[in-house]
Amino acid sequence: MLAYAARRLMLLPISLFLVALVTFVVLRLTGNPVDIFLDVTSTPEQVAALTEKLHLDEPIPIQFLIFLRDLAQGDFGVSLQFNEPALSTVFQRLGGTLQLAGTGLLIAIVVGVILGLVCAVWRDRFADLAISSVAVAGQSMPSFWLGILLIQLFALKLGWLPTSGAGGWRHMILPAVTLATFLLPNIILITRASVLEMSGEQFVIAARAKGLSRLRVLLTHVLPVSLNPLLSFLGIQIGTLMGGSIITETIFAWPGVGRLMLTSISNRDVPVVEAGVLVIAVGIVLTNLAVDLLQMLIDPRIRRH
Amino acid sequence: MADDIATSHPSRVVALAEAATDARALLSVRDLTVEFQTGQGRFEAVHRVGFDVAKGQVLGVVGESGSGKSVTALALMRLLPDHAARISGGRIVFDGSDIVPMREAEMCRIRGRRIGMIFQDPTTSLNPIFTIGHQLREGLRVHLGLGRAAANRRAEELLNLVRLPSARAALDKYPHELSGGMRQRVMIAMALACEPQLLIADEPTTALDVTTQAQILELLRDLQQQMGMAIMLITHDLGVVAEFADAVQVMYAGRIVERAPVSRLFANPAHPYTQGLLYSMPALEEEDPPVLPAIPGMVASPFAMPMGCPFHPRCALASDVCRAAVPPLNPIAHAHSAACWHVDAMMAA
Numbered sequence: 001m002l003a004y005a006a007r008r009l010m011l012l013p014i015s016l017f018l019v020a021l022v023t024f025v026v027l028r029l030t031g032n033p034v035d036i037f038l039d040v041t042s043t044p045e046q047v048a049a050l051t052e053k054l055h056l057d058e059p060i061p062i063q064f065l066i067f068l069r070d071l072a073q074g075d076f077g078v079s080l081q082f083n084e085p086a087l088s089t090v091f092q093r094l095g096g097t098l099q100l101a102g103t104g105l106l107i108a109i110v111v112g113v114i115l116g117l118v119c120a121v122w123r124d125r126f127a128d129l130a131i132s133s134v135a136v137a138g139q140s141m142p143s144f145w146l147g148i149l150l151i152q153l154f155a156l157k158l159g160w161l162p163t164s165g166a167g168g169w170r171h172m173i174l175p176a177v178t179l180a181t182f183l184l185p186n187i188i189l190i191t192r193a194s195v196l197e198m199s200g201e202q203f204v205i206a207a208r209a210k211g212l213s214r215l216r217v218l219l220t221h222v223l224p225v226s227l228n229p230l231l232s233f234l235g236i237q238i239g240t241l242m243g244g245s246i247i248t249e250t251i252f253a254w255p256g257v258g259r260l261m262l263t264s265i266s267n268r269d270v271p272v273v274e275a276g277v278l279v280i281a282v283g284i285v286l287t288n289l290a291v292d293l294l295q296m297l298i299d300p301r302i303r304r305h
Numbered sequence: 306m307a308d309d310i311a312t313s314h315p316s317r318v319v320a321l322a323e324a325a326t327d328a329r330a331l332l333s334v335r336d337l338t339v340e341f342q343t344g345q346g347r348f349e350a351v352h353r354v355g356f357d358v359a360k361g362q363v364l365g366v367v368g369e370s371g372s373g374k375s376v377t378a379l380a381l382m383r384l385l386p387d388h389a390a391r392i393s394g395g396r397i398v399f400d401g402s403d404i405v406p407m408r409e410a411e412m413c414r415i416r417g418r419r420i421g422m423i424f425q426d427p428t429t430s431l432n433p434i435f436t437i438g439h440q441l442r443e444g445l446r447v448h449l450g451l452g453r454a455a456a457n458r459r460a461e462e463l464l465n466l467v468r469l470p471s472a473r474a475a476l477d478k479y480p481h482e483l484s485g486g487m488r489q490r491v492m493i494a495m496a497l498a499c500e501p502q503l504l505i506a507d508e509p510t511t512a513l514d515v516t517t518q519a520q521i522l523e524l525l526r527d528l529q530q531q532m533g534m535a536i537m538l539i540t541h542d543l544g545v546v547a548e549f550a551d552a553v554q555v556m557y558a559g560r561i562v563e564r565a566p567v568s569r570l571f572a573n574p575a576h577p578y579t580q581g582l583l584y585s586m587p588a589l590e591e592e593d594p595p596v597l598p599a600i601p602g603m604v605a606s607p608f609a610m611p612m613g614c615p616f617h618p619r620c621a622l623a624s625d626v627c628r629a630a631v632p633p634l635n636p637i638a639h640a641h642s643a644a645c646w647h648v649d650a651m652m653a654a
C-alpha cells in the first residue's frame with residue numbers, strides 16, 4: 001500500500017505540469033495584465049519595465065519555460081495586488097480555507113451519514129420520505145441562497161451570529177453550514193442507497209445468524225462496507241467543495257483562498273491566480289490519493305501490491 | 306378452506322393430535338405459515354408446515370428450488386426479510402419455548418449460540434472487509450463474553466476443528482484469500498463456535514465442486530458425531546440425504562408432502578413427487594453429482610397455486626379429488642407420512 005502511495009505521489013508532478021500548462025495558456029491568452037495593473041497615466045517606460053518583469057515580451061513558449069523554471073523553485077512572481085510573493089499570499093489564506101472546508105466537510109459527512117442511515121433503516125416510512133425529498137430538492141437548490149437566508153435569519157434578524165469575517169468559532173458556524181449544504185444532499189442519498197444495497201447482502205443475514213443485534217450489524221458490518229461508494233463520491237466532488245468554498249468565502253467575506261482567487265482574477269493578478277490554481281490542484285490530487293488509500297484501507301480486495 | 310377435508314378423513318384423530326408440539330423434541334414446528342407481501346402481490350411461501358427434530362438427529366429436507374426450504378430455515382432463525390415476509394401462523398417450539406412471539410433481544414441470545422446456521426454460498430456469507438479472525442471472534446465475544454485474547458485462542462481452536470490448514474495464519478486472512486471450500490469451513494466454525502444444539506445447514510455444499518462437497522459433508526458428519534448437535538440439512542441432493550440424514554422430509558410448493566426415516570423413504574417412497582425424484586435420480590455410485598432430477602412440468606408459481614393438490618398438474622395419477630382438495634399429510638406407516646389422496650392405491654401396487 002505504501003508503495004502504491006509512493007507511485008501515485010510520483011505522478012503528482014505530471015498532474016501539476018498539465019495544470020500549469022492550462023493555467024498558463026488561459027491566463028496569457030485572455031488579455032494583457034499590464035493594461036490592467038497600470039493605470040492610464042503610466043509612462044511607456046513603466047509599461048516596458050513591468051512587461052519585462054513579467055517576461056511578457058518573450059515569445060509564448062519561452063514564457064512558459066521561464067514559468068516552469070520559476071514554478072520548480074516555488075516562485076510565481078510577486079502579487080500585483082499585495083506586492084509580496086504570490087505563493088506566500090496564497091499560503092496565508094490557505095489555513096482559513098482548510099479550516100472552513102474541513103469543518104464544512106465534517107458537518108456534511110456526519111450529518112449526511114446519520115440522515116442517510118435513518119432513511120435506510122426506516123425506508124419508505126415518514127422519516128425517509130421527509131429526509132429524502134428534502135435532499136432531492138436540496139440537490140437543485142443553490143446553496144449560496146441558503147447562505148444568504150442563514151445570514152438574514154441568524155445574523156441580521158436574531159443577531160445570534162456574526163454576518164461575516166473570521167474570528168472565533170461563532171464566525172465559523174454560518175459559512176461552514178452553508179458549505180456543508182453543497183455536499184449534504186448527495187451524501188444523504190448516496191449513504192441511503194449504499195446502505196440499502198449492502199443490507200441485502202448475504203453476509204448481513206449471516207452476521208445476524210451469529211446473534212449480533214440489528215443495530216450492531218448495521219453499524220459494524222453494513223456501514224463500513226457502505227463507505228467506499230461514499231468516498232468515491234467525495235473524491236469526485238472535491239471540485240464542488242472548492243467551488244463551494246469560493247462562493248461561501250465570498251458571501252461571508254471569509255479570508256480564504258477562494259475569495260483571494262476571485263479578487264485576483266478580477267484584478268488580473270496573474271501570479272496569485274497561478275499560485276492559487278496550482279495549490280488547489282495539489283489539494284485535489286492529494287485528496288484523491290487520500291480517498292484511494294482510505295478505500296484500500298477499508299476494502300482489502302482493492303489493495304494492490 | 307380445502308384443508309378442512311382433513312377432518313373427514315379416517316386419520317383425523319392423528320392429524321389433530323399432531324398439532325400439539327412434542328415436548329421431547331429439541332425443535333417442534335407446527336402449522337408454520339410464512340406469508341410474503343411483494344410488489345406482485347401476497348402469497349404463502351410456506352403453508353402449515355409441521356415437523357420435529359430430536360436431539361442429535363439429522364433431518365434432511367429436500368425439494369426443488371422454490372419449494373420453501375430456505376424460507377422455512379430463515380423462519381426458524383426469525384431472519385425473514387423484514388419488509389417482505391412474516392410468520393403469519395404457527396408455532397416454533399425450540400427447547401421448550403415458542404420462538405415465534407419472542408422479542409428480538411431474546412432471539413439474539415438464541416441465534417449463533419443455541420441455533421447455528423450455515424448458508425449456500427460461502428463466497429457471499431462472509432463480510433469481505435473483515436478478517437476471518439475478526440468475524441469468528443464477534444460471536445464468541447457477544448455470546449461468551451470472551452476477551453480478545455481468549456476469543457482469538459478459541460477462534461484458532463475452531464479453525465483447527467474444521468480442519469482448516471494453518472489455522473493460525475488464516476485468522477488474519479480476508480475471505481477473498483480463501484477458496485470456496487475453505488470459506489465454508491470457516492462458516493461452519495462460526496456456526497459451531499458456541500456449540501449450538503441445532504445446526505441449520507441450508508444447501509451447504511451446493512455452491513462447491515464435487516470433491517469439496519464430499520469433504521465438507523464428511524466434516525459435518527464427523528462434527529455431528531463429535532459434538533452431538535442436531536442438524537437440519539437442507540439440500541436438493543438426494544445422495545447427501547441418503548448418506549447423512551436419519552429422517553427426511555420432502556417439500557413441494559411450500560408444504561411437506563412426505564416424511565419418513567431415510568431407509569424407508571428410499572425403499573418405499575409413497576408420494577408421486579418423491580417417486581419422481583427417486584426414479585430419475587442417478588445411481589449413488591455414479592461420478593456425477595446426484596442433483597435433483599427433472600420432473601416434467603414446472604414448480605407451481607406461488608401466485609397461481611393450483612386448486613387441490615399442488616402437484617396435480619404434474620402428476621400422472623391425478624384424479625378429480627386431487628383437483629378439488631388438498632391432501633393432508635397423513636401417517637401411512639410407522640414414522641412415515643405422505644400428503645397424497647392415492648397413497649393406498651400406490652402402496653398396494
Ligand SMILES: Nc1ncnc2c1ncn2[C@@H]1O[C@H](COP(=O)(O)OP(=O)(O)O)[C@@H](O)[C@H]1O
Nearest residue numbers: 341350369370371372373374375376386389607
Ligand atoms: N425475499 C423474497 N422475496 C420474495 N419472494 C421470496 C423471497 N424469498 C423467497 N421467496 C419465494 O418463496 C418461495 C420459497 O423460496 P425458498 O424458500 O427460497 O425456496 P428453496 O426451497 O429453493 O430454498 C419461492 O417462491 C420464492 O420465490
Ligand code: SF4
Nearest residue numbers: 614617620627645646
Ligand atoms: S394427491 Fe393426486 S395429484 Fe397429488 S400427488 Fe397424490 S395422486 Fe398426485
Ligand SMILES: [Mg+2]
Nearest residue numbers: 374375376508
Ligand atoms: Mg434455498
